[in-house]
Amino acid sequence: MMGAIAKFETPPDFLGKVLASVRSGIVALAAAVFLTAPAAAELNIDITQGSVQPLPIAIPDFAGQGDAGQLGREIAGVVAADLKRSGLFATLDPASFVDRFVDPNAVPNFQNWRVINAQALVTGAISRAPDGRLQADFRLWDVFAGQQLTGQQFFTTPENWRRVAHIIADAIYERLTGEKGYFDTRVVFVDETGPKGARIKRLAIMDQDGANVRYLTKGQDLVLTPRFSPSTQEITYMSFGAGDPRVYLLNIETGQREVVGNFPNMTFSPRFSPDGQRVVMSLEQNGNANIYSMDLRSRTTTRLTDGASIDTSPSYSPDGSQIVFESDRGGNQQLYVMSGGGGPAQRISFGQGRYSTPVWSPRGDLIAFTKQMGGRFAIGVMRPDGSGERILTEGYHNEGPTWAPNGRVLMFFRDVGGQNGGPQLWSVDLTGRNEQRVPTPSFGSDPAWSPLLN
Known part of the structure; x- marks a missing residue:
């Protein structure tokens, strides 16, 4: 059975934690837009070409404590697998990462990602909401422009974690290609x-x-x-x-x-x-x-x-x-x-x-x-x-x-x-x-x- 997933846009200037108190009652799949003006970065993939060079993207494990940390690793893995399977993204080997721990609440050190030729970076965090639901946050960054491209926050039951991963992959795919994704299917x-x-x-x-x-x-x-x-x-x-x-x-x-x-x-x-x-x-x-x-x-x-x-x-x-x-x-x-x-x-x-x-x-x-x-x-x-x-x-x-x-x-x-x-x-x-x-x-x-x- 499909479970409900509440989705929210994450403003570039903060992870939306001040909004959490007004979201706890939402159980249906819904979207509330709190996004400020989009970043001016030009990072994108032109999929109308006959041959597409895969875009190098870094997807570190999503941060989390205890069992949330294990889910963070698994969600990041599913997101990476979805994007790699599309043929449009080259997911970088985590062994090449200069930053082994990425603080999802901080602006990344973009220079450390530029040196490994990452053009896009995904950061995220997994935690438990007070009502027991799973809270997942992610941000997509343009590494060379040093700007956030999009960010979202989700609340759902823990068994729905794979759907969250697919929805995140869809959001990244859409933001970088201009086309709807197909992973949450x-x-x-x-x-x-x-x-x-x-x-x-x-x-x-x-x-x-x-x-x-x-x-x-x-x-x-x-x-x-x-x-x-x-x-x-x-x-x-x-x-x-x-x-x-x-x-x-x-x-x-x-x-x-x-x-x-x-x-x-x-x-x-x-x-x-x-x-x-x-x-x-x-x-x-x-x-x-x-x-x-x-x-x-x-x-x-x-x-x-x-x-x-x-x-x-x-x-x-x-x-x-x-x-x-x-x-x-x-x-x-x-x-x-x-x-x-x-x-x-x-x-x-x-x-x-x-x-x-x-x-x-x-x-x-x-x-x-x-x-x-x-x-x-x-x-x-x-x-x-x-x-x-x-x-x-x-x-x-x-x-x-x-x-x-x-x-x-x-x-x-x-x-x-x-x-x-x-x-x-x-x-x-x-x-x-x-x-x-x-x-x-x-x-x-x-x-x-x-x-x-x-």
Whole structure:
């Protein structure tokens, strides 16, 4: 379960301790702005370039006494890992630090950080508030300008410390890149265990870095294609149990599950509309598969395609005005775009091979896809009109891209092959250069990234 986190801006001239007495009653996730005029420093990362030189950043352990000191080390470690994994930051080795202890209540000795080429510095402190909650403070400094760039303070329950670390990493990422971060997010996926011919598949959810895995189903039924709602903490997914396949809605926080529909034939790839009020999916009838949308309030369905072909894997544009989907209406799997209400479709993929599993970027500027050609599977992106196709990664079997909420990183699954092989989760950024495995307890497939939680 997610816990509440109260967030406050920390003015550059003090750590906000005089404000603590008026904050103790706040329990909901909220923001109160006390920030003075922003610093005039120009430190930033231009992530619109084709190649980005990682920015050297120093992140000493956050100060704290007793168990708070251990949490301070762990929070600093998670912040550093998040930023390093993005490929935009080079976190400096603590062994190189001239200042081994950093007083979070004092202005840093910037010269000691300049000599190790740190361009940015993060300082912080962890303590216990009088009511038992965890208090976390951090500041981000421009080392060469000698100025504070941002600072925040958080109150939460101790078990929420990892979320605090992710939120701090998001704040640093946003201040230095100008783009929203993606670290305070979760990923739902299909956990796969057992022998290759008889895998048990359970829905699972975890933090985007692989921590805090929690199972959402028990494995009695086959589950496929979980997808997050963009507006609530709900997922939709396919389940094949006794009888017909069903599309379910599952509230992640309460565990409440309800059937969207019990369809007499095969159903594929349910996905939410941008407002979370509809689900679009593919229904098979008489050997053909067409795309339908269902209003989740009235449970009425609307047919969006009507042809003697297999139309599947629909995905809305962020404004809901268009849908991209895959279809074999031209002879093999290709990508098409149509109005959000159905109607004529325009083919957008024209390269060699077959295209599938399209998903629209949250930014609206790109569509990610799987491409199969010559026995290999690639993950790529193209513009909504089909131009600018780029392959980000390829291998034996890559499939199922899902976007981080800032539209800068993709997660997908890759089957490693072999007698005892199985799917693993991987991520890659839009440069295609920063590819990393995402740890899971066992095999994992069909990832779906959540919106930002904070």
